[in-house]
Amino acid sequence: MAAKKDGEFGPKDQASAMELLWGAVGRPTRGPKPALSTERIARAAIDIADAEGLAMVSMQRVAADLDFTKMSLYRYFPGKTELIAFMIDTALGEPPALGEGGWRAKLGEWARQCWVVYQRHPWLLQVTVGQRAVGPNELGWMECAVEALAPTGLDGAEQLDAVVLVTGHVRNLAQQVLTTVTPAGVRAGSTEGELISVLAGLLVRHGERFPALTTAVASAAAGSAQDDALDFGLNRIFDGLELLIAARSK
Amino acid sequence: MAAKKDGEFGPKDQASAMELLWGAVGRPTRGPKPALSTERIARAAIDIADAEGLAMVSMQRVAADLDFTKMSLYRYFPGKTELIAFMIDTALGEPPALGEGGWRAKLGEWARQCWVVYQRHPWLLQVTVGQRAVGPNELGWMECAVEALAPTGLDGAEQLDAVVLVTGHVRNLAQQVLTTVTPAGVRAGSTEGELISVLAGLLVRHGERFPALTTAVASAAAGSAQDDALDFGLNRIFDGLELLIAARSK
DNA sequence: CGATAACTGTATCCGGCGGACACTTGGTGT
DNA sequence: ACACCAAGTGTCCGCCGGATACAGTTATCG
Secondary structure, eight states, X not given: OOSOOTTOOOHHHHHHHHHHHTTOOOXXXXXXXXXXXXXXXXXXXXHHHHHHOGGGOOHHHHHHHTTSOHHHHTTTOSSHHXXXXXXXXXXXXXXXXXXXXXXXXXXHHHXXXXXXXXXXXXXXXXXXXXXXXXXXXXXXXXXXXHHHHGGGOOOHHXXXXXXXXXXXXXXXXXXXXXXXXXXXXXXOOOOHHHXXXXXXXXXXXXXXXXXXXXXXXXXXXXXOSOOOHHHHHHHHHHHHHHHHHHHHHO | OOSOOTTOOOHHHHHHHHHHHTTOOOOOSSSSOOSOOHHHHHHHHHHHHHHHOGGGOOHHHHHHHTTSOHHHHTTTOSSHHHHHHHHHHHHHOSOOOOOXXXXXXXXXXXXXXXXXXXXXXXXXXXXXXSSOOOOHHHHHHHHHHHHHHGGGOXXXXXXXXXXXXXXXXXXXXXXXXOOOBOTTSOBOOOOHHHHHHHHHHHHHHHGGGOHHHHHHHHHHHHHOSOOOHHHHHHHHHHHHHHHHHHHHTO
């Protein structure tokens, strides 16, 4: 167990995480009834992560919140890695139901739902990097987006690439805008405007080295209160996709 | 120090990290000469992170690689947080020099350079999430991209949004494709094709629940060896931007 | 009814971050 | 020239989190 820690998965971990996520574990009938469940534990952990940040999620803390000792949890998850994988899929939840409409409306709705999830569970951003076990809900979200693009005439690879493109935009924007947690546990959300003012503060002291950035930030700060970088990006992406779709169906 | 750990910054941390990053520390003249330097330490830490993953970067390990004890490092960095901030800016390095050409060529080149950096330092993806102290090199990269967009007639906010859009795509794609580290320390890179086959493997067992995804993946797998999701996304984004630029200059 | 499987708790190891404090080094003031 | 003292370094230690071993407890099956 040399190089395993924190966010990294070895092959064995992925295997057991997969079993848990996809429900390949038949709970046996012998012995005392479990006082806990993977769901309850995951919920407790998610509550902590939502309220106080991922760093506060320790086996001890989760167990304490459930009035158990930390070792009980190891009967439900082989290790913290698997708990986190389960937290991810639980926090994602059921994929959204997209209303009727064209692919553009559907995919826009989908992106906005992603955004909401990231707002509610900011720690997802820290934890969904790199290779990991993919759960049913995560796959369901992908299905949902691909489904919106299926009737467009794009081929399979293009559909997948398009979905990756949209998720990338949403994720990155969420990362810019979110929110570490204050020691008190309250979330100090930062709007786009605040970010720009932080940048502006830096540029006051070192502006001469970054002329283009300085003028851009100045114009953005003056330009006022349109903080819709999410929509901006989505519109560009959708415009670009539309061109491709038009070319394909021509 | 209740809720501080790992990747999170308190206000004080940001302050000291800022001083380090922007070189506001005048080394005094009294006492023995420092045997180390922030740069050397950061380089050593980066080497470890590159070769064996971020998880293996501990103060002990970094110090050991430099033949010092861990406490020496605390004369250079108040804590691990600041070391990591310094690692980020060092690993990013000088912003690239973009050749001549239109904004599209320049921004494409810029994105590709980003991609290369993420390939070389995969841990950057894990560590550049959430609020953090921004160093001069990181700002330099932004400057570089904004500069490419300055002559397009987009306003400041649009330029910034466009840059965020591109970085989001590159980052997310890098996250999909990268690479945890095996215990042996070798990097097991995963190509796009491998990712698709992992997906395909899952869908074999649970495909009925994800029909659209199944057909998309099947078509992508059959479709063959065009693994250029990076270019796909960039082209869509640039097409979308081009429409906006055309509309602005009309 | 007892054997057995399964859940929970206690004690313990390991490793990482960071602090306390003593020791060493080498400019600076007198 | 010498003492002083700031600054760098090393040793020991406390704390905490993940993970294991093992004993104690509970409920089902033979």
